[in-house]
Amino acid sequence: MHTPREIPAALRRNHDHARCIEDALAAAQDLCRREGARFTPLRRRVFEIVWASHTPLGAYAILDILAGEGRRPMPPTVYRALDFLQTHGLVHRIPSLNAYIGCVDPGGHHGGQYLICRNCGTVAELTDEGLGQRLDARARDHGFRIESVLTEAVGLCPACTRESAA
Amino acid sequence: MHTPREIPAALRRNHDHARCIEDALAAAQDLCRREGARFTPLRRRVFEIVWASHTPLGAYAILDILAGEGRRPMPPTVYRALDFLQTHGLVHRIPSLNAYIGCVDPGGHHGGQYLICRNCGTVAELTDEGLGQRLDARARDHGFRIESVLTEAVGLCPACTRESAA
DNA sequence: CTCAATTTGCAACATTATAACAGTTCTTCT
């Protein structure tokens, strides 16, 4: 059973989360229209659930949330929705956590960097193009042609750093 | 059941694999002695199995290989050996593959970059310190304190790039 | 409206990983 994680202090402050989700939904809707993809109610709902948590959510956690609503979906339903959302760059999978998180920049960019707090579980996404370019150059030195990159950094977020200092 | 992957052409050429494994074993033995850790026969054998494959190996693949020998270990045995080897930096886990690969530089370094060929499955490890430093700087800009980093790049290795060009 | 394609539902199953506890081996201290 999924027990919803308490929203970290850093997010309660300075952050209108309802608005944040709305904006993401609108952007996703738009992007799907442009790409001729169908943003069905199920996909929309899964997207919304992922976005509602700023900490990555596992597929079975999403499943539990959906089970608390009208639907009683089975695993493949959720995995397919997540596949769709990943394909269109709307969510990312964090492999080391077996979990998914909303992408802050659905349009472009390849190879974001994720900062995962080991204490509170929040994940921040960086997109430093220079990092990607430099890695690309190093790989080319070895004759390797990179197609996609994922960087996962684990450590302490600002709030938890302050907390641990005390 | 584990069906051993064919050794990619890039590795058959220019590479004395038996020697490569021997060297890695000696280095591992050494490092364990220095750290007061016990390089037991089981751990040694698991390390050797991982090193014998230049493509990442899943825990159950290792289990299958061990089952073909005297032992009939159960999953926890292998996972524990892998945990030990990871703790001492002798192997790395590639989260997106649920698989393990030998570390080319057991002593130091944090935050290597893995180049994963999507065609033949080989993995090359880079260690560009500058990349780590730059990411560290970006993270600090956001107040995030990085403790460890893993970068996974997927693409085509030199041999498979040439092959696909033809 | 009908056909074809896409999406969803569903049952069964495969793969990866861990918990809990018992037995064994190694090390250290006397």
Next chain:
DNA sequence: AGAAGAACTGTTATAATGTTGCAAATTGAG
């Protein structure tokens, strides 16, 4: 050497994550 404690391994069971294959329903195009 012998005893005590720590580290390692064995074993059973189970949890968590992800997939296959096929049937039913929905959608969009002609």
